[in-house]
Amino acid sequence: MILEVPILYSFRRCPYAIRARMALSIAGIRCELREVVLSDKPSELIDISPKATVPVLCLSERVIDESLDIIEWTRLKDDYLLLPSEKLNTQTLELISIFDNQFKLNLDRYKYPNLSLNQDPLENREACLDLIKNVDELFLAEPWLYGKNISLLDLAILPFIRQFRNIDTEWFDQLNEIPNIRKCLNYFMQSKEFLSVMGKYDQWQLGNTPVYFPPK
Numbered sequence: 001m002i003l004e005v006p007i008l009y010s011f012r013r014c015p016y017a018i019r020a021r022m023a024l025s026i027a028g029i030r031c032e033l034r035e036v037v038l039s040d041k042p043s044e045l046i047d048i049s050p051k052a053t054v055p056v057l058c059l060s061e062r063v064i065d066e067s068l069d070i071i072e073w074t075r076l077k078d079d080y081l082l083l084p085s086e087k088l089n090t091q092t093l094e095l096i097s098i099f100d101n102q103f104k105l106n107l108d109r110y111k112y113p114n115l116s117l118n119q120d121p122l123e124n125r126e127a128c129l130d131l132i133k134n135v136d137e138l139f140l141a142e143p144w145l146y147g148k149n150i151s152l153l154d155l156a157i158l159p160f161i162r163q164f165r166n167i168d169t170e171w172f173d174q175l176n177e178i179p180n181i182r183k184c185l186n187y188f189m190q191s192k193e194f195l196s197v198m199g200k201y202d203q204w205q206l207g208n209t210p211v212y213f214p215p216k
């Protein structure tokens with residue numbers, strides 16, 4: 001199927017979708033955005049990606065249904081701004097994987113204690129905090145991890161830490177042991193890179209007038 005622009009299935013609050021939208025927006029790649037409600041996924045999404053997670057980017061020639069692969073695809077584009085010198089090195093990939101898996105698992109158990117039987121949500125909160133402490137000293141530079149330009153690691157893990165903070169902002173904001181992350185997260189949450197991808201969209205349904213992203 002030849003598409004005029006790629007189609008992005010997304011969910012506003014999903015940290016995986018946030019990072020994909022940020023990479024697409026920074027790279028200036030225009031898409032049709034289809035906002036998904038996770039409890040009511042459209043069959044068009046399930047048909048192209050049976051695992052049915054978001055984000056999914058549908059191109060004319062293929063479907064990309066992993067957020068990191070979407071980011072990697074944006075890196076192939078010409079006027080790409082996202083820290084061109086940063087390579088997907090082993091350390092970066094390992095850190096991203098820790099946040100995608102271990103951190104996210106504990107985050108969900110902390111956020112939805114009823115879904116995880118026999119779990120103490122505060123233990124899960126501590127497990128998340130330990131993982132953040134492990135990366136805090138990496139975030140010494142300002143405003144981003146490597147200084148002036150946003151990097152892959154910034155946009156890969158900060159959406160997860162933001163979600164963690166949102167569960168109990170008062171508690172998070174008084175933590176002294178992660179000063180660099182708190183500073184960087186505050187910058188992230190007010191940055192144009194983040195705010196410009198957090199617009200609200202109605203649930204997509206077949207036949208809707210297309211909504212384009214990034215917004216002009």
Ligand SMILES: N[C@@H](CCC(=O)N[C@@H](CS)C(=O)NCC(=O)O)C(=O)O
Pocket residue numbers: 011013014015016017038052053054055065066067068
């Ligand atoms: N490894 C995937 C993970 C994506 C993912 O798990 N997204 C969540 C939303 S935050 C999802 O779609 N979950 C499916 C569901 O809840 O049914 C990626 O990086 O794209």
